[in-house]
Amino acid sequence: MQYDLPLWRPPSEGRSLILQATLGCSHNRCTFCHMYVGKRFRVRPWDDLLADMDSAARRHPHTRKVFLADGDPMALGASRLVDIATELRQRLPALERISTYATPQNLLRKSPRQLRRIREAGLELLYFGVESGDPQVLRRVQKGATPDQIVKAAGRAHEAGFRLSCTVLLGLAGREGSLRHARQTAELLSRIDPAFASALSIMIPEPDEGRDYPLREVPVDTPWREMRPLELVAELRELVAGLECTDTVFRSNHASNYLPIGGRLPREKGAMLALMDQVLDSASEDLLRPEWMRGL
Ligand code: SF4
DSSP: OOOOSSOOOOGGGTTSEEEESEESOSSOOOTTOOTTTTOOOEEOOHHHHHHHHHHHHHHOTTOOEEEEESSOGGGSOHHHHHHHHHHHHHHOTTOOEEEEEEOHHHHHTSOHHHHHHHHHHTEEEEEEEEEOSOHHHHHHTTOSOOHHHHHHHHHHHHHHTOEEEEEEEETTTTTTTHHHHHHHHHHHHHHHOOSEEEEEEOOOOOOOTTOSSOOOOOOTTOOGGGOOHHHHHHHHHHHHHHOOOSSEEEEOOSTTOSSOOEEEETTTHHHHHHHHHHHHHHTOGGGSOOGGGOOO
């Protein structure tokens, strides 16, 4: 397999075969995201993809899960995505799941019929960055989509039969905007009603001499750095309290978070709230993940 670094994947794809269908991110403007700052977006040549798939079939013939990287292979045309899924399924007979990242923009650019074709070809799970339900926050971080556009894109994906795994970012609105960010994000997630939802916490990477890609310049007016660990837990509590999902697995076990929680909504909402109340009532950071253990 030929990999163009850096290479990112969701934590739950840790055991998946990763195939880079595209490189970088066609949007590449979100101010909190450093993943592809140093990569120009491009589509990988078809022959390179076929060579990688042949190599995967030889070396990992029992592969059950494939994750398509980098930031948004859904920017590809429907026919190319159908071809990739079809070729993968032909080469990997044990394949159970193909997943990828998706942005609201690249879902909205496809028609319901195109999305159905992609789904029927075998692409099944989409990691969908929601980040915030607060329109002001989305505008400030240059997400490139409004809450209504995010809901519309998610609805199209659901109608085509995809499962969605939505991510939101704690701390994105800073201390002053925290309550509003939590409540509006809960409202947006409830409207989407995804199969999976997870909360991450904003992290600003430290400058690192050894890093081979540049960091995005953080705007000077950013409020991100202001929040203390317990304030982020309070924001997480407000978010979970506001979730009205019908059947969603919710997690905050990402390495960026201070308090990993998880459960199925709505059934385990009370237990998750009780755990967070216990931590908040203690007013102690001793129960939280120590700073040195947070990372990406
Ligand atoms: S769309 Fe996703 S990968 Fe692209 S810049 Fe935004 S957060 Fe990063």
